[in-house]
Amino acid sequence: MSRKSSRESSPNTSPRAARRSSSPSSSNMKNGTTQKYKVAIIGSGNWGSAIARIIGVNVNNFDHFDKTVKMYVYEEIVDGRKLTDYINEDHENVKYLKGYKLPENVVAIPDVVDAAKDADVLIFVIPHKFVPGVCKPLKGKIKPSAIGLSLIKGFGEGPDGSFILISNQIKELLSINCSVLMGANLATEVADNKFCETTIGCQDKRSGLILKQIFHSDNFRVTVVPDRCTVEVCGALKNIVACAAGFADGLGYGDNTKSAIIRIGLKEMIRFCRAFFGDGMQLTTFFESCGVADLITTCFGGRNRRVSEAFVKTGKSLEQLEAEMLAGQKLQGYQTAQEVYYMLEKKKQLERYPLFTAVHKICSRQLQATSLVEYLRLEPDDMDYEVQHTLVQLMFSTTLSLSCSMFELIIFEILSVFDANSRYFYWKLVIYSMLFMLIFIIPFYIGYFTISNSQLIERPIYVKLVSIVSYLIFLYIFIKTGDPFPIATPKYGLFSIEQVLSRIGVIGVTLIGLLSGFGAVNYPYTSMKMFMHDVSQQHIQQLERKLIHNYDMIISKKKKIAQAEQQARLQSSSASIWGLIKNLSGSNSLNQLKSDCKALEELTRQLFLELVDMRQMQQRKVWSQTWKGQYFNAIGYVFSVYLVCKIVICIFNIVCNRVGKTDTVTKSLEIAVKYIGFEVDDVQFWSQHISFILVGIIVVTSIRGLLITLTKFFYAISSSKSSNVIVLALAQIMGMYFVSSVLLMRMNVPLEYRTIITQVLGDLKFQFYHKWFDVIFLLSATMTTLFLWVSHKSNTLVDGYDKEHTN
Numbered sequence: 035m036s037r038k039s040s041r042e043s044s045p046n047t048s049p050r051a052a053r054r055s056s057s058p059s060s061s062n063m064k065n066g067t068t069q070k071y072k073v074a075i076i077g078s079g080n081w082g083s084a085i086a087r088i089i090g091v092n093v094n095n096f097d098h099f100d101k102t103v104k105m106y107v108y109e110e111i112v113d114g115r116k117l118t119d120y121i122n123e124d125h126e127n128v129k130y131l132k133g134y135k136l137p138e139n140v141v142a143i144p145d146v147v148d149a150a151k152d153a154d155v156l157i158f159v160i161p162h163k164f165v166p167g168v169c170k171p172l173k174g175k176i177k178p179s180a181i182g183l184s185l186i187k188g189f190g191e192g193p194d195g196s197f198i199l200i201s202n203q204i205k206e207l208l209s210i211n212c213s214v215l216m217g218a219n220l221a222t223e224v225a226d227n228k229f230c231e232t233t234i235g236c237q238d239k240r241s242g243l244i245l246k247q248i249f250h251s252d253n254f255r256v257t258v259v260p261d262r263c264t265v266e267v268c269g270a271l272k273n274i275v276a277c278a279a280g281f282a283d284g285l286g287y288g289d290n291t292k293s294a295i296i297r298i299g300l301k302e303m304i305r306f307c308r309a310f311f312g313d314g315m316q317l318t319t320f321f322e323s324c325g326v327a328d329l330i331t332t333c334f335g336g337r338n339r340r341v342s343e344a345f346v347k348t349g350k351s352l353e354q355l356e357a358e359m360l361a362g363q364k365l366q367g368y369q370t371a372q373e374v375y376y377m378l379e380k381k382k383q384l385e386r387y388p389l390f391t392a393v394h395k396i397c398s399r400q401l402q403a404t405s406l407v408e409y410l411r412l413e414p415d416d417m418d419y420e421v422q423h424t425l426v427q428l429m430f431s432t433t434l435s436l437s438c439s440m441f442e443l444i445i446f447e448i449l450s451v452f453d454a455n456s457r458y459f460y461w462k463l464v465i466y467s468m469l470f471m472l473i474f475i476i477p478f479y480i481g482y483f484t485i486s487n488s489q490l491i492e493r494p495i496y497v498k499l500v501s502i503v504s505y506l507i508f509l510y511i512f513i514k515t516g517d518p519f520p521i522a523t524p525k526y527g528l529f530s531i532e533q534v535l536s537r538i539g540v541i542g543v544t545l546i547g548l549l550s551g552f553g554a555v556n557y558p559y560t561s562m563k564m565f566m567h568d569v570s571q572q573h574i575q576q577l578e579r580k581l582i583h584n585y586d587m588i589i590s591k592k593k594k595i596a597q598a599e600q601q602a603r604l605q606s607s608s609a610s611i612w613g614l615i616k617n618l619s620g621s622n623s624l625n626q627l628k629s630d631c632k633a634l635e636e637l638t639r640q641l642f643l644e645l646v647d648m649r650q651m652q653q654r655k656v657w658s659q660t661w662k663g664q665y666f667n668a669i670g671y672v673f674s675v676y677l678v679c680k681i682v683i684c685i686f687n688i689v690c691n692r693v694g695k696t697d698t699v700t701k702s703l704e705i706a707v708k709y710i711g712f713e714v715d716d717v718q719f720w721s722q723h724i725s726f727i728l729v730g731i732i733v734v735t736s737i738r739g740l741l742i743t744l745t746k747f748f749y750a751i752s753s754s755k756s757s758n759v760i761v762l763a764l765a766q767i768m769g770m771y772f773v774s775s776v777l778l779m780r781m782n783v784p785l786e787y788r789t790i791i792t793q794v795l796g797d798l799k800f801q802f803y804h805k806w807f808d809v810i811f812l813l814s815a816t817m818t819t820l821f822l823w824v825s826h827k828s829n830t831l832v833d834g835y836d837k838e839h840t841n
């Protein structure tokens with residue numbers, strides 16, 4: 035078949051497709067009526083027209099679709115004639131898909147409301163920046179029961195300037211559900227009827243089936259998955275990677291570099307999805323057409339790649355090239371790169387996405403295209419965080435739920451939920467289970483996973499044996515932990531609750547003291563305006579220029595190194611004495627060059643970090659002017675007062691060897707009654723309610739605070755190999771932390787509610803733990819203050835110096 039005839043033929047006329055007309059179970063669908071589904075296409079660009087060729091044929095293959103497909107066409111005059119006239123009379127979109135016939139049942143309509151008003155299925159296929167403009171007139175004019183489908187690859191702008199998935203934007207603008215279709219689908223190849231695949235992301239099975247019927251054909255194979263967000267995010271992000279591929283082509287780099295770009299791009303896409311759209315994300319979605327396949331297609335054949343190549347080769351602006359090369363079609367990649375860049379900058383996540391960062395900077399001419407590889411080298415290694423091991427997941431969640439149960443039981447004590455015997459039973463059950471996890475299960479598996487990951491020992495039986503030995507060493511060290519502290523209770527057996535808890539208490543209370551001391555100082559420091567300094571845009575630009583200059587120097591030095599090495603290789607082949615002498619002096623200058631390069635790289639790294647700090651400070655300053663910023667500033671003052679009081683009380687307690695015996699609430703009530711003349715009729719009632727609120731606040735903030743810290747820590751150090759061990763270590767820390775919190779919190783509940791807690795925790799030296807907490811808190815708060823003071827001073831000095839030199 036000739037190319038011409040293939041172009042003009044309908045995309046799917048196979049008998050198999052025709053046979054489907056009587057098949058679907060949903061033939062008389064909506065509410066049991068025989069009303070037919072009307073399909074409308076909103077958009078008629080390159081892709082919109084290609085897909086109209088398939089839709090026009092497919093609606094004829096099923097009885098339950100209306101045969102007419104309305105297509106909204108943004109009216110344009112082409113060679114003195116309306117584009118809608120071309121489509122309705124000649125059945126060809128001469129501007130966006132020249133040379134391909136559209137089915138006659140596809141009717142071009144220049145008014146978007148007319149096109150969409152009675153449709154049951156609305157297919158959106160326009161460049162993403164036009165979405166609000168096209169959707170706004172449709173509000174309230176379309177069927178409320180209509181379903182939407184977005185074929186648009188890009189992100190929309192949310193109400194607060196953040197970005198939003200286009201399907202969600204459509205949903206918000208039109209109050210309809212919106213699914214997505216993305217895949218390795220270059221419009222002209224689809225129009226040529228060449229085999230390809232695509233992915234529909236749709237959560238509702240019935241809508242998924244209807245949508246599949248509208249698109250599926252022998253040469254356009256549709257797979258429906260429920261993971262809508264991942265499908266859509268893939269479609270948007272692959273355009274950024276396509277720009278990087280285009281830059282590499284423009285620079286004349288080979289296929290290996292392009293493969294590296296595809297691989298790194300895919301990693302950043304997965305990382306992005308996991309970080310911002312993690313709920314329900316399935317890794318398998320990346321293996322569908324919308325993932326890997328689209329990435330490959332776009333990096334070899336797409337418009338974004340083509341224009342980016344020309345951008346490097348010609349030096350013209352992207353806008354100019356878009357106009358010159360695409361004849362009205364629109365690029366998505368560089369806009370998406372900009373949107374993603376600002377979002378990542380806001381979330382302080384830029385370092386984790388060097389490819390996305392480089393693309394935006396190259397497009398906006400902040401960087402030269404030659405710097406792309408430098409950025410690719412910054413790609414974080416081996417950051418596959420996902421903990422796949424079911425046992426590890428189970429151990430972590432068991433520890434977390436036991437921790438929460440302990441806090442729940444404290445609240446039950448205050449509120450007197452259940453009778454005392456049941457509460458006592460549950461306390462015992464939870465504490466014993468927790469100690470069993472912390473002493474036997476988790477430490478054993480930490481050792482086991484560390485040893486098997488290290489791959490030093492190959493045979494599984496030896497791995498187990500060494501794990502048992504390392505576990506016994508842990509047990510010995512754990513028992514010995516108690517020796518330096520006055521917690522010995524020799525009358526109890528080695529594995530009694532008192533012996534185990536007293537040791538866990540030492541570790542846990544130390545941890546709580548350290549974190550509380552750090553948090554109490556760091557929180558006011560980071561949230562109060564008085565500790566923020568001004569960073570001028572000029573200063574940032576200066577740093578950026580320095581950075582670019584450094585990158586250029588590194589590249590030129592690396593070139594020289596490569597040349598010198600090549601020369602050295604050539605000279606070493608001539609074995610004369612002079613050759614050897616020359617070689618020697620050459621190797622000296624080569625070494626010099628290498629050490630210069632190393633020093634420059636280190637300097638550049640420092641500059642990069644400084645730049646990140648500056649940007650963060652600039653954002654914090656802006657944030658501090660917002661309502662939220664003002665609120666946090668006020669809270670910062672409250673915390674400072676708390677910090678000072680806490681430090682004074684700690685010093686007083688340590689110096690006077692004092693431990694309060696009364697809980698905070700009763701003490702405060704006593705003071706209120708005694709000194710302020712407060713009239714409290716029912717102290718027990720009030721102390722119960724206030725304790726309940728106080729304990730609730732402590733519980734929520736400590737769980738939240740610890741989980742946030744643990745997550746940050748996990749992200750900072752985790753890798754695919756170590757993630758199991760790290761999650762288990764975090765579970766161990768979390769368990770110890772929360773058991774010790776109960777131990778300390780006991781003092782915050784009035785005496786009458788402490789009885790069962792005290793009975794269950796056993797004969798512990800409670801007073802020691804409170805004193806120990808005071809000591810560690812004081813140390814931690816002092817060290818943090820000193821550290822922050824020194825870094826604040828040095829920042830202010832650098833700022834002053836820079837300001838003088840900038841002016």
Ligand SMILES: NC(=O)c1ccc[n+]([C@@H]2O[C@H](COP(=O)([O-])OP(=O)(O)OC[C@H]3O[C@@H](n4cnc5c(N)ncnc54)[C@H](O)[C@@H]3O)[C@@H](O)[C@H]2O)c1
Pocket residue numbers: 077078079080081082083107108109130159160161162164167168185186187188219220221222362363364365366
């Ligand atoms: N072209 C492809 O190969 C392809 C393949 C898959 C997905 N996509 C995606 O589909 C979406 C649409 O791409 P396309 O290729 O159909 O479009 P296109 O690049 O051909 O863009 C031109 C379209 O924009 C319309 N337009 C111009 N000015 C407008 C305005 N002011 N208001 C409203 N509409 C206006 C034009 O009428 C035309 O329909 C994009 O998100 C793209 O990434 C494209």
Ligand SMILES: O=P(O)(O)OC[C@H](O)CO
Pocket residue numbers: 187217218219220221273276328331332335336337338339366
């Ligand atoms: O031509 P591009 O770069 O817009 O890419 C087209 C399609 O998205 C490829 O699937």
